[in-house]
Amino acid sequence: DVQLQASGGGLVQAGGSLRLSCAASGFTSDNYAIGWFRQAPGKGREEVACIDYRHSTLYSTYYEDSVKGRFTVSSDNAKNMYYLQMNTLEPEDTAVYYCAADESVFPKLQIMCRPDFFDDWGQGTLVTVSS
Numbered sequence: 521d522v523q524l525q526a527s528g529g530g531l532v533q534a535g536g537s538l539r540l541s542c543a544a545s546g547f548t549s550d551n552y553a554i555g556w557f558r559q560a561p562g563k564g565r566e567e568v569a570c571i572d573y574r575h576s577t578l579y580s581t582y583y584e585d586s587v588k589g590r591f592t593v594s595s596d597n598a599k600n601m602y603y604l605q606m607n608t609l610e611p612e613d614t615a616v617y618y619c620a621a622d623e624s625v626f627p628k629l630q631i632m633c634r635p636d637f638f639d640d641w642g643q644g645t646l647v648t649v650s651s
Contacts, residue, residue, distance in 0.1 A: 522546045522621040524642030529617060531648045536609050538647060542602040542619030549623040550576040555638050556593065556604045558615035558647075568617070569593045569604065570633035572626040582629045586612075609649045616644035 528540040542554070556568040571593050572579045581593055592605045602619060620638035 522552075522623065522640040524619050524621055524640060526617060526619045526642045526645045529645030529647045531650065532609055534609060534611055534649055534651050536649070537605070537607045538609065540604040540606065540617055540619075540645060540647075542604075542642060544600045544602060544619075544621055547600070547621075547623065550574075551625050552621055552623045553626045553629070553632070553638070554593075554595070554602050555620040555622075555633060555635075557618045557620060557635055557638075558613075559618070559644070560612075560615040563615075565618070565635045567633045567635070570626070570629055571595070571602070572629045573597075574625070580626075580629050582633045584633075606647070609647075611649045611651045614647060614649050616646050618642060618644045 523546045525543045553572050555570040559565040570582045590608045595602045621640045622638045626632045
């Protein structure tokens with residue numbers, strides 16, 4: 521199993537920025553996906569962005585429509601660190617954010633960027649955006 525730990529959440533005003541970090545360890549394959557998901561109060565867990573890695577190299581990315589152009593994923597593979605840069609935050613972005621991993625190939629990332637496709641999860645980090 522991959523172990524993950526997300527951090528970097530906090531309170532920010534609308535229009536502000538935050539960068540979430542995800543420390544990962546325990547990979548046994550160089551083909552895997554990293555997902556960022558969020559769960560707002562009273563709602564289900566939803567996808568934010570996913571990254572597909574093939575032979576440890578970024579192969580494709582997917583962003584949920586509401587975050588396109590505002591959120592960006594990146595990584596430092598040597599350190600097994602994964603990041604979600606969130607800009608122009610809106611109150612609707614308030615949620616607990618999770619990073620997740622799955623050690624398999626994701627041939628259709630735009631379809632497979634869903635919580636059910638990911639086996640390993642870190643604890644969440646709370647992002648609160650005030651209006």
